[in-house]
Amino acid sequence: MGTQRKRGFEVITAYEEAGINLPQRATYQSAGYDIEAAETIILPSFWKKMANYFMQGMSTMNFNQEEARALVKPTLVPTGLKAYMQDDEYLQIINRSSNPLKRFLNLPNGIGIIDADYYNNNQNEGHIHVQLINFGPFDQTIQKGDRIAQGIFASFLKTDQDKGGLEERQGGFGSSD
Template sequence: MEKYKMFIYKEESANDLPLPHYKTDGAAGMDLYAAVEKEGLTLKPGERILVPTGIKIQLESELEAQIRPRSGLAVNYGITLLNSPGTIDSDYRGEIKVIVINHGSEEFKIERGMRIAQLIVSKVIKPNIEIVEDEKELEKSVRGKGGFGHTGEKN
């Protein structure tokens, strides 16, 4: 398996929080922790908020990081992420923040150190782009121009 490096800088505001890490050998994502103030944040139903994680990363140029929701927060509380998955490009050096929304019916408290999202690192493939002058130069497919729901599959 090819190994890549990810460098992490932890801001002073997150000194007491764990670094992102894989919980098991089979885990695809690393947890990100909420670097909110001690009193936390309360998210009302329908409300969205930007939650800091207190970390900055550097990825090798052929990588990207994706920010994804945590399934437990989604199923138990209706808490998920907007702009999901969020993309962190290899040349971004700012603090990672996640856009959290409350789709639940109750207020939700985001506490300091809470596992708020997952960070997935993936390889980016950048194809050579070739322009065609006529759409007939694109190979035909079974689906063709059919859009959303075009396959007719119910499940």
């Protein structure tokens, strides 16, 4: 009789040969599992983008929605990971405490939520990406293997009126928006 898997991380198919490390806790008392970047990626400076915009003679008076969104849009950093868990659990993606202080990086959504039914979804196999925005004055290069976030598994409670969800997940990232 085998043991049932409860929660953990796996590498997605597209990154199986990429040398992705499964998240680990740094110390015995650590709550979070350190999540690494799966690829080297440049995070553009928000302020540099704004300065370039204004140097081109543009002003906020001329902003259209598409330009404004491009200026503040976070970068999705791939992890090459997916997470499995119980039906009444979720994975919190949380910023590392050193990111804002040392690298001027922040998660614009505060905490990312990975639902149990995101695992192996038909759109992206449950690939976890970390949204980061660089609020520093210079572009930041994230190297493959850099620790960029923490993952904490947690349980959640349901209300007495909960009807168990209306539909099954149909897609991947942001599909329930």
